[in-house]
Amino acid sequence: MIFIAILIGCIAGAIIGINAPMISYTYSSYLAIAIIAALDSVFGGITSVINKNFNLKIFVTGFFGNAILAILLTILGQKLNVDIYLAAIVVFVGRMFVNLAIIRRYYVDKWSNMLKENKKAKKESN
Secondary structure, three states, rough: HHHHHHHHHHHHHHHHHHOOOOOOOHHHHHHHHHHHHHHHHHHHHHHHOOOOOHHHHHHHHHHHHHHHHHHHHHHHHHHHHHOOOOHHHHHHHHHHHHHHHHHHHHHHHHHHHHHHHHHHHHHHHO
16 A cells, blocks of 8 residues: 555656756755655655554654754755755765665565465475
8 A cells, every 4th residue: 555655656756847847056955955854754654664653643744844954954054154954964864774774674584585485385285
């Protein structure tokens, strides 16, 4: 079910992206950091689904809260003439890699167990 929602979201995003106007250079850093923060929340949501402790309220508040905080850090950094948004990028991308590793391990283990069960079933049938 969740994979169908992800697939629909990707298709909708691609269609919107093709037809959307170009983002000006002024706002591109805000959009980039917001997308990274949102992707971090999505990977965290997938990880929590795998761990069977997904909570929609936590996901939605984290999704928008992370994006807003990242944008505010970018604004503050531009006012101070310091690239503070780089700290947010390091944190969010680091968490994305950790969540991706958890997701990868889950599916590799699931695939390995499925192969073992298929081998046992073949041995028993012979």
